[in-house]
Amino acid sequence: MTTTTDPALSGDAPARVDSGEPVAGRVDGPVTQRGVIASESLKFHSLRSTLLVLAAAIIGMVVLGAVIAFNTRDRAGLDPEDVVASGPLQGYYLGQLLMAALGVLVVSGEYSSGMIRATLAAVPTRLPVLIAKAVVFTVVVGISMIVASLAAFLVAQVVLSGHRPTYSLGEGSTLRVVIGTGVYLTLVGLIGSALAWIVRSTPGALVATLAIILVVPILLELVFPSWGTYITAYLPTGAGQSFSTSLPVPHALSPWTGLAVMVAWVVAGMVAAAAVLKHKDV
Amino acid sequence: MIEARTLTKKYDDKVAVDGLSFTIEPGIVTGFLGPNGAGKSTTMRMMLGLDRPSSGSVLINGKRYAEHAAPLNEVGALLEARAIHPGRSARNHLLSLALTSGIKRGRVEQVLDMVGLTEVAHKRVGEFSLGMGQRLGVAAALLGDPRTIILDEPVNGLDLDGIRWIRALLTRLAGEGRTVFLSSHLMSEMAMTAEHVIVIGKGRLLRDQPMADFIREAAVSSVRVLSPEGDRLAEQLKNAGATVTVDATDTDGTLTVEGVTGRDVGTLAAQAGITLWELAAQSGSLEDAYLALTRDSLDYQDIAGLSPRHPDSTEEHAS
16 A cells, blocks of 8 residues: 545545446456457558558459450460460569568558557457457458459450460369469468568568568579479478469479468468567567 | 556666556556656556566556456556557547457447547548647547556647646546556646656656655755845854855855744844844745656756756647
């Protein structure tokens, strides 16, 4: 006890309630994972920047699909990657840049704005926030990117029809490749999120993500020409190619193994992110 | 009730909070005073589990903050005016917090109304003034109708109306039996709001007492005396155990006497047959007492003559 309260000091304040009793009418329940997911969903949808990046990726994928198809109507002199079923999906080069940025931003925006303190004061056990952000990102971006990929493919077939043979989703590995592209883009974004939880700064996480998906595979193959490709097949980009391109890639993993490897990267990143989030001051 | 027990936070080799122990009672406003960098914010962040104590603990109503199932119902906190994403509207900011623990949409409208932001609730927070951001922070703190309210420098950025509003709000919340804990580096602000005061400097506890006692102890009185026989009077006063200082800038030779009352000075002068021209009792200011208390713990010193108070005191009126 540090003080006894003197009624004279508090003026005409109403009678006090004993310290042990809740004085306030309960207006809420306990924090639930479901509630935190609803919260993160609102946060995702209530930022103009988030929606703009997502829209840019969807439109970019579809427009690029149509443009690539238009430019490759004549079969003569085409590169192999333009002829295969996944040819019109090369808009994923833009898509992965934008999804990496989006994955980073949904997390790093909390740190750059200071919002993370309000967020973690509301959810002091912390990990439900990481889970909720990953769930919302997976669902929203997953659906968006699969739809974008499907749209890009189908639009391209319309542009190509009458010029050279088109592909249908039912044949061979086409459906797997088209959906796989959407899945790949979503997983790239989740890697960005994991790195943002770890480094907390937007530029830092962005550089780290782009280095891992774009720069490291190229450097490995340059530095170790003989066996670099064996390793890059297991990196996120290489593993992703195994299920997102119709083009044969040397030393590539089988599609399901590739998917498992890429998911493993995401899980590993999120586990590291959870450890940092749980134990580091904010 | 908030209980800190030898709460300590070290960053590498710097000790930010050094073995703080105190209990903050419900039903009154408790002020947390100290110069900038004294460790107030770090202490408050540890209360909310945002920073992990290096040793010791701080409990809120008997539990660590993170152990409460409904934390927003337990503690409402205003940590920084800008713990808010600028791209989101005020309403969506509050809704996103409310959703985590199933707080109804109606409560969001209620707190928006309480802080007077209903009309701008759809605007992006990035367009808000400092004062509006502060009001939104207060709304967020009140969202869960919490038993304990922790506010870090709540008057920063508020205009005079806003300061009066927050003073009345805090008094009312405490009157409802809640624990209200607010920090400030401004003594004058705290003297008007808080019933109890905790003063820290360089992370250490300096005072933990009722505001009335702090003020009484702080009000060290002195006596100003002007006499044609100043030197002789000073001699007599010193013999009587008083401390006498002469203001060098005062050509009249006014004496400032501490340790005796004005009545003592008059009696002594009469007995010695010394003429007095002026005799005035003066009480010391609270601000001076606070500054004297925390002076040794400042990381820096005010540049002489530039600022009689704390350098940041102008923030109070910035909006």
